[in-house]
Amino acid sequence: MDDDTVVDAPIRRFWFRAEPLGHSAPQNLHRAIVAFASDRSLLPVIAKTRGDLGSAGEQKVASVDHALWFHQDVQIGEWLLYVQDSPHSAARGLGTARGLIYSCTGDLIATVTQQGFRQ
Numbered sequence: 821m822d823d824d825t826v827v828d829a830p831i832r833r834f835w836f837r838a839e840p841l842g843h844s845a846p847q848n849l850h851r852a853i854v855a856f857a858s859d860r861s862l863l864p865v866i867a868k869t870r871g872d873l874g875s876a877g878e879q880k881v882a883s884v885d886h887a888l889w890f891h892q893d894v895q896i897g898e899w900l901l902y903v904q905d906s907p908h909s910a911a912r913g914l915g916t917a918r919g920l921i922y923s924c925t926g927d928l929i930a931t932v933t934q935q936g937f938r939q
Contacts, residue, residue, distance in 0.1 A: 832865050832904040840897025850896045854930060856917060857884050860901070863932040865904045866915035884914070884935040891928050899924045913938045 838853050863881050894900070901922040906915055919932035 830865070830905065832859075832861075833901065835899050835901055837899045840895075842897075845896075847893050849892055850894050851870060853896045854890075854894050854900070854921065855888050858888055858921065858930065858932045860882065861902070862886075862917040862919060863936045865917045866906045866936050867938070869925045872898065879939070882937050884937050887932070887935045889931045891918065894908060894921075894923075894929050900929065 831903065836857060838857070840852075841849060862885065867881075871924055901924070902919055903922070904917060904919040906917045914935050915938070917934050917936065919934075920928060921930040
């Protein structure tokens with residue numbers, strides 16, 4: 821493969837957190853909140869990769885599939901770094917985004933993938 825055929829996907833990074841639940845709250849509740857948050861921002865990164873971000877508010881988009889793997893426990897209320905990219909854009913409006921969620925100490929908390937459809 822030639823160097824000029826390699827395209828770096830745009831990377832999106834941001835910090836997020838929710839109101840603290842306390843360490844006595846069940847881990848499943850902490851994970852449920854991270855799962856909800858992980859699904860709310862991946863579709864725009866597909867549009868950014870395609871160069872469609874300017875018209876993203878005018879597009880009809882839907883999540884086709886969303887998967888999340890936890891690698892360790894998480895504490896809601898602590899800052900989490902969400903790193904996102906879209907390495908694959910398929911035909912007919914489909915695209916794939918992925919995300920990595922890190923703790924504020926740099927530990928990988930979760931891996932996320934999402935397939936989206938744009939009409």
